[in-house]
Amino acid sequence: MTKEYKTIKTELRLPYELAYGATWTRFFEGMQEKKIYGTKCPKCGKVLVPARSFCPKCFVDTDKWVEVSQEGKLTAWSYTNYRYFGQPVDPPFIGALIRLDGTDVDLLHLVGGIDLKNFDEVKRTIKNGMKVKAVWSDERKGHILDIRYFEPV
Amino acid sequence: MANKVAIVGVAQNAGCESKDNYYDQAYQVTRELLDKTGLKKDDIGTFISASSDIFHGGISCANAYYWETTGAFLKNGSRQDGESLFALFYGAMRIMSGHYDTALVIALCKGSENPSNESCTLMYADPFYQRGVGLNETLAAALQMKLYMKKSRITAEQCAKVAVKNLGNALGNPYAHRRGRYSVEDVLKSELVADPLTELQVAPKSEGIVAMLLASEEKAKKITKKPVWIKGFGSSLDSYILGDRDLLNGQLRNAANRAYKMARITDPGKQIDLAEISEPYAFQELLWMEDLGLCSPGGGGKMIDSGKTEKNGALPINPSGGVLANNPYVSRGLQRAVEAVLQMRGEAGERQVEKRVKTALAHGTHGFAGQCHAVAVLGR
Numbered sequence: 412m413t414k415e416y417k418t419i420k421t422e423l424r425l426p427y428e429l430a431y432g433a434t435w436t437r438f439f440e441g442m443q444e445k446k447i448y449g450t451k452c453p454k455c456g457k458v459l460v461p462a463r464s465f466c467p468k469c470f471v472d473t474d475k476w477v478e479v480s481q482e483g484k485l486t487a488w489s490y491t492n493y494r495y496f497g498q499p500v501d502p503p504f505i506g507a508l509i510r511l512d513g514t515d516v517d518l519l520h521l522v523g524g525i526d527l528k529n530f531d532e533v534k535r536t537i538k539n540g541m542k543v544k545a546v547w548s549d550e551r552k553g554h555i556l557d558i559r560y561f562e563p564v
Numbered sequence: 565m566a567n568k569v570a571i572v573g574v575a576q577n578a579g580c581e582s583k584d585n586y587y588d589q590a591y592q593v594t595r596e597l598l599d600k601t602g603l604k605k606d607d608i609g610t611f612i613s614a615s616s617d618i619f620h621g622g623i624s625c626a627n628a629y630y631w632e633t634t635g636a637f638l639k640n641g642s643r644q645d646g647e648s649l650f651a652l653f654y655g656a657m658r659i660m661s662g663h664y665d666t667a668l669v670i671a672l673c674k675g676s677e678n679p680s681n682e683s684c685t686l687m688y689a690d691p692f693y694q695r696g697v698g699l700n701e702t703l704a705a706a707l708q709m710k711l712y713m714k715k716s717r718i719t720a721e722q723c724a725k726v727a728v729k730n731l732g733n734a735l736g737n738p739y740a741h742r743r744g745r746y747s748v749e750d751v752l753k754s755e756l757v758a759d760p761l762t763e764l765q766v767a768p769k770s771e772g773i774v775a776m777l778l779a780s781e782e783k784a785k786k787i788t789k790k791p792v793w794i795k796g797f798g799s800s801l802d803s804y805i806l807g808d809r810d811l812l813n814g815q816l817r818n819a820a821n822r823a824y825k826m827a828r829i830t831d832p833g834k835q836i837d838l839a840e841i842s843e844p845y846a847f848q849e850l851l852w853m854e855d856l857g858l859c860s861p862g863g864g865g866k867m868i869d870s871g872k873t874e875k876n877g878a879l880p881i882n883p884s885g886g887v888l889a890n891n892p893y894v895s896r897g898l899q900r901a902v903e904a905v906l907q908m909r910g911e912a913g914e915r916q917v918e919k920r921v922k923t924a925l926a927h928g929t930h931g932f933a934g935q936c937h938a939v940a941v942l943g944r
Contacts, residue, residue, distance in 0.1 A: 416583035418677075423622055435692055459808070461693055467803045489706035490759035491698070496683035499698040506703045506758070508807055517807035520697050530756065539714065555696035 434464040437476075439553040447545065447558075449514055451475040457515035481545040482564060483511035488522055488537055490530055499556060503527045509543060509561055520555070524562025536563065569656045570784035570791035571942070573601035573777040574902040579741030579770035579890035581676035586621070590672055591633040593773040597668070598635070601777050601787050608777075609664030611641030612655045614648035614671040616894045619684045621674070634670050634775075648774070649897035649928035649938035653797045655778045665783040669776050671895035675769035681844075681893060688931060690804075699806060702766060704932035705845040706758035708811040712851050713760070715812055715862075720760060722865040724751035726846040727764045727888055729868070733875050734885025736914030741770035741890045751846075765846035765888075772892020774899045790909045792942050795923070796829070798822025799938040811933050816855035819937040823925075824857075827941035832857040832925075836941070838880045838907055838917060839925040840900035842887050848934070849873075849881060852927060856939070880917045883907065897928020901940055908944050 431439060434450070438461050441448040449458045450473035452466035460479055465472050488507035491498075498504075504527065508517035524546055525536055543561035551557040575597040577589055584592075598605065613634065617624045627636070627643040644651045648671035655667035678684060685701035712718055725748060734743035746764060754763040777787075784791040800815035800822070820832070829835050839858060843849035850864030858879060859867040867873060873881040882888075884903040887896050904924035906912040923943045930936040 414581075414583075421622060423618065429691060431692065439692070467805075467808060487707040487710045489703055489710065489761075490756070491703060491706075492756055492758070493682070495680055495686060495700065497686050497695070497698075499696060504698070506698055506707070508707055516805075519694055519699060519807050530759070534759075539710070555693050 432464070434462050438462040442555070442557040443551045443553045445547050445551070447479050447481060447511065449477050449479045451477055458513060459516055460511060460514045460518055479514050480512035483509045483514070483518070483543060485522065485537070485539055485541050485543055486510050486517050487539060490533055492530070503530070505533070505537065507561070520558060521560040522562070523560030567660045567662065568781040569659045569794045570779050570781065571776050571794065571901070571905050572779045572784050572787040572791055573597055574775065574905050575600060576739055576774045576899060576902055577771060578739050579772055579892060582771055586623070586672070586674045586677070587630065587633050589674070589773050590630040590670070593775050594634045594668070594670065597775045597777055603666070603777070603787070605635040607666065608635060608639065608668045609666040610655070610658050611636035611639050611668050611670070612643065612651045612658070613641070614644040614646070614651035614894055614898060615673065616645050619687055620678055620893050622678065630672055635668070646894065647897050647928045647930035647936055647938050648895050649797075649901060649926065649940055650799065652776070652794070652898060652901055652940060653799070653938070656794050656797065659778055659780050665780040667778040669778060669898065671772065671774045671898040673892040673894040674771050675892055676771055678769060681769050681891070684893070685932070694806065699932065701844065701932055702758050702761065704806055705848065706761050708933040709760055709845065709847045711811055712847060716864065718847065718850060718865040720752055721748050722850065722868050723765060723847040724748045725868045726843065726849045727751045729874060730843070730849070730882050730886045730888045731764070733883050733915060734889030737884050737889065738913070739890060740885045742768050743885060743889055761845060767844040767887045767891035769893065770891045772890065772895035772899055774892070774895045774902050776898070776902060776905070792905045792908050792944060794940065795943040796823040796825070796827030796941040797939065798826065799936070802935045804935070806932055812851070814855065814934045814937070816852055816934060816937040816939075819939045820856045823939040823941050827943070829941060833859065833879070835923055836879070836925050837919060837921045837923050838883070838904065839927065840882055840884060840886065840903045841927045842896050842900055842929045843882070844887050844891060844896075844929070846888060849886065852934070853881065856925065856927065875915070876918045880919070883912070883915050883917050897926070897938055900928060901926035901942065904942050908942065
């Protein structure tokens with residue numbers, strides 16, 4: 412990033428501390444126990460995951476907690492092969508939308524458990540609509556990456 | 565619209581990297597706009613700015629840094645964070661209120677100094693869930709592109725043709741950041757970023773200080789012989805969590821319909837002569853054209869194949885080169901409006917289209933895979 416003209420290099424590093432709130436506290440505590448929780452909207456009946464305190468479409472409180480399946484179908488995926496600040500894992504990795512069985516929205520997560528180095532091989536293995544299941548990390552901290560990734564079933 | 569509002573002057577800077585300071589650049593563009601319109605700083609009624617000072621600037625809170633350099637200090641003004649076409653809407657509304665007869669609208673972004681768009685837009689995602697799995701604008705777009713190609717049977721070649729057209733159009737645009745004659749093969753063989761997006765299908769990060777002067781009908785006629793009228797505007801925002809959304813049935817249709825209703829547009833494909841669309845990712849030009857009603861649903865691929873959207877086609881789209889050629893993240897929507905104004909006034913230089921442009925559309929988008937859309941319809 413060295414430029415031919417005079418520049419100043421500066422950085423913003425500021426600590427913030429954000430509350431999870433009751434619903435996401437429970438959801439992420441569930442992750443620690445290897446459970447994925449959703450909530451159900453009493454009006455449209457949709458199961459939202461991660462759990463939500465309200466249904467954004469119907470704008471009413473959700474009223475029921477459901478433990479959802481750890482398996483689902485791949486809605487869409489992308490093989491990401493560049494570096495950016497704050498990325499979850501070193502590239503290459505696969506970012507994906509996954510529809511867990513019995514839920515009505517997609518969960519954004521990673522697909523792994525296969526050799527990711529060779530993109531042509533990845534393309535032969537990973538297909539939209541294929542079945543995937545959650546692979547848990549041994550050390551869980553109540554974080555979205557307590558699920559390391561979803562792997563092909 | 566209750567009261568007519570005109571765009572009476574525009575100014576912008578070049579999108580490539582500049583060694584000038586942001587503070588001075590903002591002054592230079594504002595100075596150019598005042599000189600072009602023959603107004604003095606004290607003649608301006610109200611100011612609206614658009615910027616994203618922390619993520620796409622790393623400086624200041626809100627508008628403090630450039631408030632004096634744009635001539636806005638001591639004035640009643642306000643600002644927009646995010647999509648800059650909203651600043652145009654707010655400026656127009658202030659004039660429509662009858663309290664002001666001129667408004668200076670300015671959008672600012674100096675991309676050359678910023679982290680990559682992928683790094684900045686990761687911070688748009690919440691730290692609990694989506695940021696943790698790496699969501700940024702490019703990943704969201706790649707997922708949307710996969711779904712779009714499958715559903716509408718759009719080919720990789722058709723998506724690449726958008727980049728070929730727009731980067732070629734940019735050869736005539738002195739303000740563009742990236743330009744060139746490329747083949748479909750060049751585009752598809754450029755470096756893989758996030759499959760299926762390759763480097764030439766992803767917009768760069770550019771500089772863009774973009775300004776326009778709005779005026780009431782009475783005032784406009786005193787300032788210029790070539791006013792461009794704001795006929796209608798509309799916007800719509802989708803929900804925040806990506807997995808909740810239908811990425812192929814987004815909010816652009818709603819935004820467009822709101823603008824069309826105000827502008828009395830009933831058949832956009834026939835009534836709109838030219839469109840400047842924000843396409844930070846090449847395929848989005850095709851998808852957004854469908855949502856804007858400029859072609860049939862699912863007809864985006866056929867539209868690019870037909871050549872209609874070429875610079876001298878029946879419905880030119882992005883004769884400036886669009887966002888693929890110049891992507892000052894926050895300013896890109898307002899820049900689309902500036903380019904539409906130049907075309908309508910016959911002042912677009914080498915990128916001027918042959919056809920007479922009576923009605924033009926400008927579109928802006930912000931956030932993941934078109935979470936936020938804004939549309940303006942302009943007329944002579």
